[in-house]
Amino acid sequence: MKIINRIFYLLYCCALAGLLSGCSDSLDYEADANAAGHTAATPATIKANQALLAQRPFADRSDFTLARKGLLAQESDLRIFDKQGSVIWDMNAYDFIDAEGENAPASVNPSLWRQAALNNIHGLFEVTSGVYQLRGYDLANMTIIEGETGWIIVDPLTVTETASRAFLFAQAQLGKQPVKAIIFTHSHIDHFGGVEGILQHLSAQELAELRVIAPAGFDHEATSENIIAGAAMGRRAGYMYGKELMVDPRAHIGNGLGKQPAFGSFSYQRPTELIDEHNTEQTIAGVPFIFQLVSGSEAPSEFTFYLPEHKAFCGAELVSRNLHNLYTLRGAKVRDALLWSRYIDEARQRFSAAEVYFASHHWPLWGQAQINEFLEQQRDTYKFIHDQTVRMINHGYTANEIANTIELPETLMQAFHNQGYYGTIQHNAKAVYQFYLGWYNANPAQLHPLPETDVAKRYIEMMGGIDAVVIAATAQFEQANQTDVNAANATYRWLAELLNHAVYADPSHAPAKALLAKVYDQLGYQAEAAPWRGVYLSAANELRNGKPSVGIEPRAMKDILLDTDVENFFTSMAVRLNAEKAADEELRIKVSLTDLNEHYLLTVKNSVLHHRQVDADTLADAEIAVTLPLLVDILVGDAGVSDTLFSEELEITGSELDVLTFLGLLDKPDGLFNIVTP
Structure with a gap:
């Protein structure tokens, strides 16, 4: 046995x-720290965040108007619990973010604060006649399309609990109708993992007649993602999404793409129909659809679709209200920037009559001219990153040099939907480099370097020992407040590298860990990208408080494993x-x-x-x-x-x-x- x-x-x-x-020993907190030990923003960070206010058109309030347009109903207490009574979703926790996103605390990049405020706007919305969205019930959106014979559910969220709550709320507001079809736009779990939250409310007849429609390759991609390298990807995702961070102005405020992933009961339903040809036309519950396959862009199995009778384009996750990831920090195969750009251009031309755009995340857009401009700018952003990275590659620049050089042109930089709230131009440029050239930068010193711990010990020894390094680093940390914002940020980035060597050389050295945690605090506070903020602040949290002791609850994955x-x-x-x-x-x-x-x-x-x-x-x-x-x-x-x-x-x-x-x-x-x- x-x-x-x-x-x-x-x-x-x-x-x-x-x-x-196990968890490592915790550090003593500073007097001005929050409950998890995160320190106050330094004068250098305050100046850096204030300087950003002059670089973006913050006076433009149109996104807030669009994000509230069509609101039909909203739950004042949007907390969702699992079967054990634990809270797995809590929109109320983000109430400290002001509704207009104008009063960013010193510890948050004001552009990211604005995005967090927009993602706080939640409820049931009418996108256009017969098309509704539930936003703020999970990281992603659930869309309901009203057909002649019943509802079509698009992307039933991440977990059973959030999908069920959203579905029941929609029924309470719109009235009950039979569900005729469920559409999975792509193979990431935040768009299919909550399907049981819909299925559990359907009659036997509805289940027997239910159409489940997905792009070709969905079964394999949806169930296999993360299995081979799942242990590493899960650990890294915890950093990217700030899973162990408290919801607080000095910690987690959102993820740019939405608030955060829900961690409840994941489920799965095999598709009954796969879309395997470009521009496939189908009628579902009496509603005509035109499907565009975009697999290999944001997901390995994905489609968008157009509703010609509604003149509405669902962009899935091909386009979002932020720059997306060509490489995601949790770890994944690099995505093809050029292919992604071409898909967007194809959608722009194929569905040029669209008067409404909606997607798997964020809020919609209305008007042909506005949608065309949005798609054009998104298209050009990915192609710019691709083309300019390859141009610099051919001049001999390394990935790190390119990431520190490349900047979007002013015409693309001013659009908020192009900002790096989720992906960034810096790590996306590195992804393009990796796509073509891999990890080696052609410098022989990088061909077979020593392991990180060995390198750290040798560096620290040659610099006079860890105490001397920490004393010098502390002085530089304080001096950063007397420099301009770019120099201060460069100092923090340098100190992160230096002190990382110190901690790797002697992980028991409390002053080195404490100072590195303070540096990570400041880098997190300045980050416009929510995943960068999550990574930096998760690192600071673990340096102070140790690693988490509990990982994924295996029962939550049962339906997917089956x-x-x-x-x-x-x-x-x-x-x-x-x-x-x-x-x-x-x-x-x-x-x-x-x-x-x-x-x-x-x-x-x-x-x-x-x-x-x-x-x-x-x-x-x-x-x-x-x-x-x-x-x-x-x-x-x-x-x-x-x-x-x-x-x-x-x-x-x-x-x-x-x-x-x-x-x-x-x-x-x-x-x-x-x-x-x-």
Whole structure:
């Protein structure tokens, strides 16, 4: 029985990030710190944020008018709870952000504060006749299109709880209608993970007749994303989204794209129809649609669509009210900037009659001229980043040099929707560099450098030791207040690099950690990009308070795991094979999923794990036979030892020793590794 339990524990580790990790010692807070230890904005940061007010057209209030247009109803107390009674969504927590976004505290970039205020505007909105949106119930929007025979739901949010609340609120305001179709615009979980929040309210007849429509490749992309490198991506996403930060003027205020991701019960529903051809025309619940495939832009599986009778264009996430990511800080495959730009131009021309634009995030836009200008500027922003990065590449600039040189032209810089609230021109330029040239900048010094800890120790030793470094860094931190805003920001960025070396050389040195945390505070306060703010302030928080001790709740992923391609589990296992332990091993293990009548042969040789689907009579050293539902129940903790011990759905035959050996070769990443300390 120990073998059985270990099998499923390790299979679980192959699919999800782990749960537990220790915390480092916390630091003493300064007298003016907030409850999490974040320090006050320095005079240099105050000057930098005030200077930005002259660089953007803050007097233009049109976005606030557009974001409120069509508001039908709003919940005054928008808090959403999970089954255990924990709050998983709380719009009330952001009430400290003033409604007009004009009174940014010293600890927030005023442009990001403005975006946060706009994203605070929530409720049920009428976009145009027969098209409604629920905004502020999750990171993304849910759209309802009223058809001749019932509703069409577009992008049912991230988790069951938020989708259910939004759906019931819409029914209360608009009246109940049958749901005829659900549309997933793309393969990111904030646009499909809440689908059960809709399904649970439908009748048997509605479920039987329901059309679920998605772009080609959706099944694979939606269920496989993050599985292979899930432990690392989940940990990094916590930084990007500021998951462990308190909601506070010195900490989390939003994510630019919306407020924050909801963490509740994720769900999944396989599509009944896939759109696999460009400009596919369909009628859904009596409503004509024209679909534009844009896969490979913001998501690997994505479409936009146009409603000709409404003259309304849904841009999905091809375009948003911010510059998006060509590379996302949580870690992902780099996106193609040139392809992205071409898709936007194609939509601009193909749907030029559009009088309404709406999307998966943010607020709509009305008027043909306004929509054309918006799409043109978004198109040109991605192409500018692409073209100018490649131009500088061909002049021999490195990725870092390009990121510190490239600037949008004034004609693009003035549009708020082009600002780096989510992506930035700096890290997007690096993404273009990576897309074409990869990680190597051609300088031999960067070809095979020492590990970070070794480099840090050598630097600190040559600079006279860590105490001397911290004394000098403290003086530079104070002197930054006497310089101009650009010099001060450069000083903070330099001190972040210097003090990172100090902390990596001696992670127990409290003064070095405390000063680095103060530097990260200031960089976070100055950041116009919410993910940059989240990264900097999460780093400061962990330097002071240690890492989180709890990760993803596995039960939340149960529905998605049930629909994950089985091969993804085995691919994930292969990247966890410990090469040193497997050096002298040769093994053949067969895994049979009895309810699916599928059999997979796993082989270990040359420190490599291969898998392939085989016939039932394929011989192996050992066989594990199990049903997929029981496998998933064990993975998420819904089936314990007694369930598996007496279950007829699981059996092990052959060499138990080989099974035990095989399991011992697999690493068990906990997904909460160190980031700001070695």
